[in-house]
Amino acid sequence: MYDGDIASVLISEEQINQRTAELAEILAKRYPPSTDGDPDSDLLLIGVLKGAMMFMTDLARALPIPTQMEFMAVSSYGSSTSSSGVVRILKDLDRDIADRNVLIVEDIIDSGLTLSWLMRNLASRNPRSLEVCTLLRKPDAVRADLEVANVGFDIPNEFVVGYGLDFAERYRDLPYIGLLDPKVYSS
Numbered sequence: 001m002y003d004g005d006i007a008s009v010l011i012s013e014e015q016i017n018q019r020t021a022e023l024a025e026i027l028a029k030r031y032p033p034s035t036d037g038d039p040d041s042d043l044l045l046i047g048v049l050k051g052a053m054m055f056m057t058d059l060a061r062a063l064p065i066p067t068q069m070e071f072m073a074v075s076s077y078g079s080s081t082s083s084s085g086v087v088r089i090l091k092d093l094d095r096d097i098a099d100r101n102v103l104i105v106e107d108i109i110d111s112g113l114t115l116s117w118l119m120r121n122l123a124s125r126n127p128r129s130l131e132v133c134t135l136l137r138k139p140d141a142v143r144a145d146l147e148v149a150n151v152g153f154d155i156p157n158e159f160v161v162g163y164g165l166d167f168a169e170r171y172r173d174l175p176y177i178g179l180l181d182p183k184v185y186s187s
């Protein structure tokens with residue numbers, strides 16, 4: 001599949017599964033299930049489409065606590081390997097998040113533009129708490145000084161694909177994170 005487009009595997013399927021289980025354990029301690037029987041007390045996972053779809057579904061299944069799921073679709077990359085700097089909402093939430101414990105689930109924080117925009121946007125809707133869990137983080141995000149409590153892997157500043165992450169909508173279906181051969185985007 002995609003013969004020759006992937007220069008190397010950066011994070012294998014096994015490594016993703018193992019780290020997801022570790023993150024789920026940490027998150028279950030951070031968000032103990034409530035005993036009040038109110039569904040609105042469940043942790044609300046907000047997956048950022050499309051990139052976070054794989055991580056969101058695997059994380060939700062690994063979490064030993066009840067969660068609810070919502071999705072937002074935003075886009076800033078299109079068919080480029082750098083952010084356009086303009087975050088567009090393609091699909092908004094279907095529900096109110098006021099007074100909910102919200103966990104944004106992201107596939108990657110690269111420049112940090114998407115997440116800082118999203119944090120501001122969601123914070124204005126008055127959740128009880130708002131935190132982030134991202135599978136991947138690149139060095140620029142560290143410099144952007146975003147407070148991210150839960151990070152799967154810190155990775156080098158190279159364009160990666162697979163496990164939800166795309167280049168021009170391809171490669172999302174790979175089960176691992178791979179480095180995209182620069183010949184694919186420079187030709």
Ligand SMILES: O=P(O)(O)OC[C@H]1O[C@H](OP(=O)(O)OP(=O)(O)O)[C@H](O)[C@@H]1O
Nearest residue numbers: 050051075076077109110111112113114
């Ligand atoms: O930190 P940043 O530099 O803002 O980059 C991170 C964002 O970029 C990607 O989304 P993209 O715009 O490619 O949309 P997609 O998830 O539909 O592929 C990725 O899924 C993150 O949401």
Ligand code: HPA
Nearest residue numbers: 110158159160161165166
């Ligand atoms: O390295 C990346 N790969 C795919 N999508 C992305 N969106 C931000 N950074 C990346």
Ligand SMILES: [Mg+2]
Nearest residue numbers: 051077078166
């Ligand atoms: Mg993309």
